Amino acid sequence: MSGAQNFWSRRKARVQAEAEAEQAEVEAQALAEEQAELEELSDAEILAQLQLPDPDTLKMGDDFKAFMAQAVPDRIRRRALRTLWRSNPVLANVDMLVDYGEDFTDKALVVENLQTAYQVGKGMLKHVEEMARQAAERENPTEPALDETEDPIEEEDVLLAAVEEDAAVEVEQAGEEIEELYAAPTPRRMKFRLEESAA
Numbered sequence: 001m002s003g004a005q006n007f008w009s010r011r012k013a014r015v016q017a018e019a020e021a022e023q024a025e026v027e028a029q030a031l032a033e034e035q036a037e038l039e040e041l042s043d044a045e046i047l048a049q050l051q052l053p054d055p056d057t058l059k060m061g062d063d064f065k066a067f068m069a070q071a072v073p074d075r076i077r078r079r080a081l082r083t084l085w086r087s088n089p090v091l092a093n094v095d096m097l098v099d100y101g102e103d104f105t106d107k108a109l110v111v112e113n114l115q116t117a118y119q120v121g122k123g124m125l126k127h128v129e130e131m132a133r134q135a136a137e138r139e140n141p142t143e144p145a146l147d148e149t150e151d152p153i154e155e156e157d158v159l160l161a162a163v164e165e166d167a168a169v170e171v172e173q174a175g176e177e178i179e180e181l182y183a184a185p186t187p188r189r190m191k192f193r194l195e196e197s198a199a
Contacts, residue, residue: 038071043079046072046076050069052066052072055067055082056079058080058084060088062087064081064084067080
């Protein structure tokens with residue numbers, strides 16, 4: 001009898017799950033249709049239809065919960081959240097970190113063939129050096145320009161070799177000092193002296 005009860009309880013749970021899934025699908029479809037209708041309206045018309053205040057006029061202490069409803073379009077919700085962040089001094093002091101303010105994941109907004117002077121690990125080093133060189137040329141036009149035949153890579157290699165040599169000497173000296181500190185101490189021997197007692 002318990003097997004039959006288990007079968008019917010599983011069957012009942014399955015039917016209930018199917019009904020809940022159908023209900024969720026109907027609600028999602030109705031919400032999508034409502035959102036599509038609202039997307040065609042302007043922000044002012046949407047606020048009037050949903051009986052919401054203008055989010056830009058809200059201030060600290062006002063109720064922002066009405067903008068979190070599912071019926072409110074995302075663009076209105078984001079406006080309300082931006083006003084909320086600005087109205088509260090604790091939330092407004094974000095040190096220029098406003099990543100939540102816009103959607104930066106939209107690849108359609110990325111410029112094609114984008115080129116930048118930024119280099120990973122170096123920043124905008126070449127750009128800054130070129131600007132400094134041009135500024136120096138403008139200030140001192142009589143000074144001869146740097147010989148472009150000189151290879152800056154060779155100069156960097158010479159400097160790098162000198163730095164490495166100095167570092168190797170310092171490491172060697174440090175190693176000698178450590179060996180001196182931890183050198184084994186000379187062994188000491190105990191000496192005994194017997195004194196003859198006067199009998």
